[in-house]
Amino acid sequence: MTDVFDHPWLGGLFADPDMAALWSPDAQLAGMRAFEAAFSRALGRAGLADRAEEAARAIEGMGFDMDDLRAGTAQDGVVVPRLVRQMKAQAGDAAGAVHKGATSQDVIDTATALAMRDTLALVDRRLADLTAALEGLAARFGARPLMGRTRMQAATEITVADRIAPWLLPLADHRARIAQARPRIARLQLGGASGDRADLGAKADAVAADMAAALRLENPARAWHAMRDGVAEFAGLLSLVTGTLGKMGQDVALMAQQGIAEIELSGGGTSSAMAHKQNPVLAELLVTLARFNAGQLALIHQALVHEQERSGAAWALEWMVLPPMAQATGRALAAAVTLAGQVRRIGTPE
Amino acid sequence: MTDVFDHPWLGGLFADPDMAALWSPDAQLAGMRAFEAAFSRALGRAGLADRAEEAARAIEGMGFDMDDLRAGTAQDGVVVPRLVRQMKAQAGDAAGAVHKGATSQDVIDTATALAMRDTLALVDRRLADLTAALEGLAARFGARPLMGRTRMQAATEITVADRIAPWLLPLADHRARIAQARPRIARLQLGGASGDRADLGAKADAVAADMAAALRLENPARAWHAMRDGVAEFAGLLSLVTGTLGKMGQDVALMAQQGIAEIELSGGGTSSAMAHKQNPVLAELLVTLARFNAGQLALIHQALVHEQERSGAAWALEWMVLPPMAQATGRALAAAVTLAGQVRRIGTPE
Amino acid sequence: MTDVFDHPWLGGLFADPDMAALWSPDAQLAGMRAFEAAFSRALGRAGLADRAEEAARAIEGMGFDMDDLRAGTAQDGVVVPRLVRQMKAQAGDAAGAVHKGATSQDVIDTATALAMRDTLALVDRRLADLTAALEGLAARFGARPLMGRTRMQAATEITVADRIAPWLLPLADHRARIAQARPRIARLQLGGASGDRADLGAKADAVAADMAAALRLENPARAWHAMRDGVAEFAGLLSLVTGTLGKMGQDVALMAQQGIAEIELSGGGTSSAMAHKQNPVLAELLVTLARFNAGQLALIHQALVHEQERSGAAWALEWMVLPPMAQATGRALAAAVTLAGQVRRIGTPE
Amino acid sequence: MTDVFDHPWLGGLFADPDMAALWSPDAQLAGMRAFEAAFSRALGRAGLADRAEEAARAIEGMGFDMDDLRAGTAQDGVVVPRLVRQMKAQAGDAAGAVHKGATSQDVIDTATALAMRDTLALVDRRLADLTAALEGLAARFGARPLMGRTRMQAATEITVADRIAPWLLPLADHRARIAQARPRIARLQLGGASGDRADLGAKADAVAADMAAALRLENPARAWHAMRDGVAEFAGLLSLVTGTLGKMGQDVALMAQQGIAEIELSGGGTSSAMAHKQNPVLAELLVTLARFNAGQLALIHQALVHEQERSGAAWALEWMVLPPMAQATGRALAAAVTLAGQVRRIGTPE
Numbered sequence A, B, C, D: 001m002t003d004v005f006d007h008p009w010l011g012g013l014f015a016d017p018d019m020a021a022l023w024s025p026d027a028q029l030a031g032m033r034a035f036e037a038a039f040s041r042a043l044g045r046a047g048l049a050d051r052a053e054e055a056a057r058a059i060e061g062m063g064f065d066m067d068d069l070r071a072g073t074a075q076d077g078v079v080v081p082r083l084v085r086q087m088k089a090q091a092g093d094a095a096g097a098v099h100k101g102a103t104s105q106d107v108i109d110t111a112t113a114l115a116m117r118d119t120l121a122l123v124d125r126r127l128a129d130l131t132a133a134l135e136g137l138a139a140r141f142g143a144r145p146l147m148g149r150t151r152m153q154a155a156t157e158i159t160v161a162d163r164i165a166p167w168l169l170p171l172a173d174h175r176a177r178i179a180q181a182r183p184r185i186a187r188l189q190l191g192g193a194s195g196d197r198a199d200l201g202a203k204a205d206a207v208a209a210d211m212a213a214a215l216r217l218e219n220p221a222r223a224w225h226a227m228r229d230g231v232a233e234f235a236g237l238l239s240l241v242t243g244t245l246g247k248m249g250q251d252v253a254l255m256a257q258q259g260i261a262e263i264e265l266s267g268g269g270t271s272s273a274m275a276h277k278q279n280p281v282l283a284e285l286l287v288t289l290a291r292f293n294a295g296q297l298a299l300i301h302q303a304l305v306h307e308q309e310r311s312g313a314a315w316a317l318e319w320m321v322l323p324p325m326a327q328a329t330g331r332a333l334a335a336a337v338t339l340a341g342q343v344r345r346i347g348t349p350e
Helices: A017-022 A025-045 A052-061 A066-076 A080-097 A104-141 A160-185 A198-215 A229-255 A281-302 A312-342 B017-022 B025-045 B052-061 B066-076 B080-097 B104-141 B160-185 B198-215 B229-255 B281-302 B312-341 C017-022 C025-045 C052-061 C066-076 C080-097 C104-141 C160-185 C198-215 C229-255 C281-302 C312-341 D017-022 D025-045 D052-061 D066-076 D080-097 D104-141 D160-185 D198-215 D229-255 D281-302 D312-342
Strands: A145-150 A153-159 A263-265 A343-346 B145-150 B153-159 B263-265 B343-346 C145-150 C153-159 C263-265 C343-346 D145-150 D153-159 D263-265 D343-346
Touching: A017 A025, A017 A104, A017 A312, A025 A052, A025 A080, A025 A104, A025 A198, A052 A080, A066 A080, A080 A104, A104 A160, A104 A229, A104 A312, A104 A343, A145 A160, A153 A160, A160 A229, A160 A343, A160 B160, A160 B229, A229 A263, A229 A281, A229 A312, A229 B160, A229 B229, A229 B281, A229 D312, A281 A312, A281 B229, A281 B281, A281 C281, A281 D281, A281 D312, A312 A343, A312 D229, A312 D281, B017 B025, B017 B104, B017 B312, B025 B052, B025 B080, B025 B104, B025 B198, B052 B080, B066 B080, B080 B104, B104 B160, B104 B229, B104 B312, B104 B343, B145 B160, B153 B160, B160 B229, B160 B343, B229 B263, B229 B281, B229 B312, B229 C312, B281 B312, B281 C281, B281 C312, B281 D281, B312 B343, B312 C229, B312 C281, C017 C025, C017 C104, C017 C312, C025 C052, C025 C080, C025 C104, C025 C198, C052 C080, C066 C080, C080 C104, C104 C160, C104 C229, C104 C312, C104 C343, C145 C160, C153 C160, C160 C229, C160 C343, C160 D160, C160 D229, C229 C263, C229 C281, C229 C312, C229 D160, C229 D229, C229 D281, C281 C312, C281 D229, C281 D281, C312 C343, D017 D025, D017 D104, D017 D312, D025 D052, D025 D080, D025 D104, D025 D198, D052 D080, D066 D080, D080 D104, D104 D160, D104 D229, D104 D312, D104 D343, D145 D160, D153 D160, D160 D229, D160 D343, D229 D263, D229 D281, D229 D312, D281 D312, D312 D343
Parallel strands: none
Antiparallel strands: A145 A153, A263 A343, B145 B153, B263 B343, C145 C153, C263 C343, D145 D153, D263 D343
């Protein structure tokens, strides 16, 4: 099975190419390259390095020896030492303008911040799409009657709009949360060896401001090497979104039961054993992805216990968990929009 | 062992009386009583009930038969049917102004919203206290040298202020998060049987506005019976706070190791076997509480999959998890302040 | 709300007095007392202490100053230093036979091992009870038809026995697991200060064998202070049991839906808003408890990372999580037996 | 970043090719192919199909249209309908001997059972390797002194053998657990549409016995479609193993601190900022993988709530979580063996 998001057939169900692109090795490499180029240029403008533009262009134009990067990661636990070695070799005489005063965590975390920033933008756009889709359903079917169900038991009659409301209304709150949290998440990471920017001396803040502007990231007062609350807040936003969609999925799956029949979908899944079945595949998927993210979120919060100036152990746990969380969220949003489009009818059958 | 927060001896380590009071059965009962009294009065002012003030005063002044409440909870899965029955009996001729048009979830969730609101206020106050305590440490010891440690290895020399910064700086962000999230958390719950406020007719919004003002809660556009994102956001805030404190605790425990000796504490724990030991008990406790909340948070996010108009299963999971999370957070904040006060020295021994 | 297991009204739904008794402070104190008395006697028989029987009887007969225990736990992070101080005071001239060569973890973990042992016995008995109850249901209703449902959709007709089988068959496997795991769980803890039994010298193994026999526990080759796999295996057993019951509960709640009506229960819960409702309260509770234990299990596994000879942080996490897991399991088993007894009919309505 | 186990450079740190091979799409396809071929042959031998051997050989020899499998999974939520359609097309006139009476879950779960069986075998072999490696360390360094540390504080002097014991002794228990659990995990799945083997009639048990023998799997009394305790037990075993290794990794990382210096390693990682550093990369990795598996385990236990005859939602959650857990376990074992080989010295420096 391996990774469901990048799998020859399970990818048909789980893959979200747009989100996968934001967290791909290519994107990660592009993010690290962008960091180093911006850093070289900022060093140059701050008078901390010569031939800075030359170094930046070398970094921007070069290819990488991936076998060397892999061997280096095996050795060092992190890709950056070899990445920088390759960059310096490429920069040649301009090597003095490469990475001088930065550290591995600056490079990787800034690339992650770019991915988180772009993820929030993608999630926000899809929340808008889903809002429109659900408002469309409410417009078409909202006035139709439906049996309200509490504790899985028939309660009092409601309308379809009442059933849709808890799928729809939290989406606006999620968008507000994203807007509020973005400045705490999309932050430049720049600290140097122990996070104090010591090697950049009096020019440290100028370098940081320059880089933040170039990379379109926030410029925090100091490095967040060992302050992972922004990362955890990001993960929490993702899981809040998938949680809302999981509730929608669970509702749809329950409504689609024979004997209940409160929803009619096109395009449901077939069975290898029973030709008559129309399985609410995307509805179930939303439940799966919600439960998946809920579990992963705990690990990102475990990783808040990030000791001293850098925890190799806690940091690597983020590497394991963030990309699948983002992909689960992207896929859930896309699936929810598709599912909304599959609705032929909601409400008590006539 | 049972519940560590309310335990004859473990309570010495884990209990936080201020936070416990906010989530105690007494507070819960007070919250439910406040809901019902405000609801009766709002019904009266809206012209939906007679003798409303009389009913409200009966509710406010009465005692409860706890055995009956317990038996009712066993039967109904929720305390409110018996609670209301007792209230109606007490109200006598004014019973028509009691709970008419409300439902169990309105009562319990509003009481929870009050507890969440007061918890955020308490957490915010203690974040301010801890900020002051850590700023004090930074003022006293901040300029002293300290070996920076990355991946548990000596890196480059930093200052004590650099080590303290990741304990201190996120506190301001946590306070900003609380301020932003509070309106999504401290919300009146009012929906009636299936959450659509149908039984209150055209007066529903007026009743809700009246109650929200009386209870000093936000007045959302509709009931959030099946929209639990505010609850999950609340839990996420708690775990972000304990995560930051867990990082501080881990750092202190590591600094207190013999051979490292970068911190000297008064008042450490003794050992039953070794009289010479000074254990960094509160530092370890901060790690424990951070890991505890991280795990519980996953369950609150699992409970986002809250089916249809009310999920008995997901709702009861919140009941199990929210109070210990709040108590863990309260205790962690109090312990962190105490721990900061125990510091006799931070920095490389002279 | 506080702890649902020990709550004035929520206890009606969540409390299991038999299981609570096994993990109560009283039981914990009894376990620690039993450890110390057995230890004193074993020291005496090994020739390592005088007046050992006198010390043991003093320990067995004494009361404790609970305020002192609480203050000591606050100070030391663990109750044992004060507990032992009280015991020595009580033993008077026999104090030399008290705790000499043992450590806090020996005392607390042995008490926990006794609680785990008795918990497994209680769980095993209730698994037998539930097996009988479900076999009874299968005998009464097993041949009746029922619509099989896969992916929440009608599949092919099965029998009630087919639906019950996945509730019933794993119970035997759980019992087999308990029998296999018990010797790895119900183990004496005896290691002394750093776990090497050094202070007991050449008599260490004799003392351990003597104590294990007296306490009816296994006698492992050495102390398991920092080997927590037995604890994690215990927690895993509990969550496997509640998982099976959660599946049963989810099925029952789904079968009880109007429109499906494949089960008829007596004694369901009523609603504060709708007199006609019969809520499947115990079925939902089984789902809640299964999800609760699943989440807690992660924390016990996090606590496997138990550094060096004793981790105060990881150990205290066990204290927070084990007692609620045990109580959730006890309650789930009791509720499942009750729920089985509430069944008036299973199968397609005639 | 995407999946760390299959990543161009992070794979250098996280990948375990042997374990990845057991859970790869190729292995999954081979497992499904093996199921269907064995099923066809068993149908033939039971007299339930003609031209069975011809069908089996067609299945064994064919290639698959992966785009079609992907499109089918997107449509059906499961790969098997299209897989079977391709198989039937290939079998031509023998198509009547393909999959007749089986269902998707039979195919996928049997393939998973094969992967779990082979995973347990690989884990067991590596546990033996690690046992030998740690016994070697104990033989070389075991008698050397070391400061015992409890609650992160110096306690009493122990030996290196005492420190190694909690890394080593649980390995034998893990192997015993695997041996006991294997028959509950490595089980044929055969149930047909709703799990009752109805379509196989009186020959069902004969078909199952035939298949179990051919596939070298246990032959349970009935299908375990909705009984996932074996899967959860498997996941629990993996996390117990990584938990023990995580404890070893945490210890090594702590011992490697400057100022403690109780271990000397060759081959540690370098830093992009500090040439002098020797980071205990593999030790940290063990902690990361332990925490990862602990978190994932919660999700497999959440998936025990597997409703009715098949839960699409809970089942897909297993697909997401099992392969990374297996890979984390394989990698942790390999890394622990490597780490043991990197030890140049354990014990107090002379």
